[in-house]
Amino acid sequence: MSNQQEVNMYDALRKYVSEYSGAPVTDEEFELIKVAFTSRKIRKKQYFLQAGDVCKYIAFIVKGALRQYSVDDKGLEHIIFFGIENWWVSDRESFTMLTPSRFNIDAIEDCELLVATSEQMQHLVSNSPAFRKTIALLDQRHSIATQKRIHASISMTAEDRFLDLLQNNPTFLQRFPQNMIASYLGISPETLSRIRKKALQK
C-alpha cells in the first residue's frame, strides 16, 4: 500500500536523524521533516541528475544504490561517489550554487528516496535543532572522508586502495559491478581484475 510505504520511508529518516543528532526527534520536528521532504522512487538506470542540469534536489537514500560520475571527452565514465542506504546524494556545488552540474547521478538499483530543495534544507536546519546537528555532523564526516580519499589517491598504490575499500566498504563490492569499482578507484577494469586475483589469493 503506497501510503503505508511512505510512512516507513519517513520513519527511516526520523531514525537516522535521531541517531545522528544524538537526541530524539520531537513530533514537531518530525512534522517539519515530513513537510520538507518528498518521497520519490526511481528505477535502475534512471537519472537523478544529468550533466548540464542544475541539481535542484538533495536525496536521502532510504533504499537502493546510486552513483555520481562524469563523462570525459572520450566517453569514459569517472565515478566520484557511491551512495547506498542512509547516505545523502547531490552534487553539492550545483545544489548550493544553482549552477549547471558537470556530473550525472543515476540509480544502480531501484531506489526509494526522500528529496528536498536547498531552501527546504535551509529552513529545516534553521528550525530543527536535531536536523541542524545531523547536517553539521554529516558535513564533518563528509569532509573527513573526502580528505582520506585524496590522501589515498596520492599516497597509495591501486592495490592498497582496493584493499582499503575491501576493508572499509565491503558492501560496495557486492552491490556495484567491478567495472564501476575500477572507475571509482581510478584504474581500468582489466587492472582491477588482475589486482583482485593477486590480492585475494593471499
Place this chain on the structure above:
Amino acid sequence: MSNQQEVNMYDALRKYVSEYSGAPVTDEEFELIKVAFTSRKIRKKQYFLQAGDVCKYIAFIVKGALRQYSVDDKGLEHIIFFGIENWWVSDRESFTMLTPSRFNIDAIEDCELLVATSEQMQHLVSNSPAFRKTIALLDQRHSIATQKRIHASISMTAEDRFLDLLQNNPTFLQRFPQNMIASYLGISPETLSRIRKKALQK
C-alpha cells in the same frame, strides 16, 4: 613595533570576514574575533602540527605558506594541502574530534598566523553572524575544492593535473619547490620534471 603589527594581523582577518560574509564586520563582532584569536609567528621549517599530536588549533594565514602532509612507512612525504595567505589550515579530523593526527603541518616560509581552538571557533560562530556566514561559505568551498581534487585524481593524467594547477594555482608553482608540487600531485619529482619540460615547450 610588535603592537602595531598585531593590529594589522587582525585587520587582515576582519577584511577577510567582511568580504567573505558579504556584510561589514561590526565593532562588537571584531572585538569577539580579537578575543578569540591569538597571533602567532612561526619560522620556516617549524611545525604547526606534528603527527601523533592532537591538532588543538586552527590557523588563519595572515602571511606565509604552509603544507600538510603524511609520512609513510618508507619515509616518503605525501602532501595533501598547501596553504597561503587568506587560507585556513588545520587537520580537520583531529581538530574537531580531538584525536591524534596522522599529519604534519609545517611552514615553508616564515608565517604570521591567527590561531583559535575549536571551542573559540564554535563560540564565534554562535555569536557573530558575519563569522558564521564566513565559515559556512568556507566549508562549502572547501568541500567543492576537495571534490574537484578527487575528480582530478581519478580522471586526469599527471600532465593534465599539472596544467590544471598551473591554470588555477600558478602562485603555488612560484612558492613551493617542485619536489613538493610533485608530492602534491602524487607523482615523483623526476616525472614532474619531465612533464614540465614537455608541457612548457608548447
Place this chain on the structure above:
DNA sequence: CGATTCTTTGAAAACAGTCAATCTGTGTGG
C-alpha cells in the same frame, strides 16, 4: 534460449618509478 553486459586473460605499447650521476642555484662560514 539468445542477447547483452560484465569479467577475465594475453600480448604489446605507453607510462611512471627508481637509482645514480650531473647540474644549478642559494646561502653560510671562514
Place this chain on the structure above:
DNA sequence: CCACACAGATTGACTGTTTTCAAAGAATCG
C-alpha cells in the same frame, strides 16, 4: 667575498606497473 656545502632540479638507463586492444569466457536479464 670566495669557496664550499647543500638542497633542489634535470637527465639517462633501467625496471616495473598500468593501459590498451582484442578475444574469449561467465553471468544476467528479458
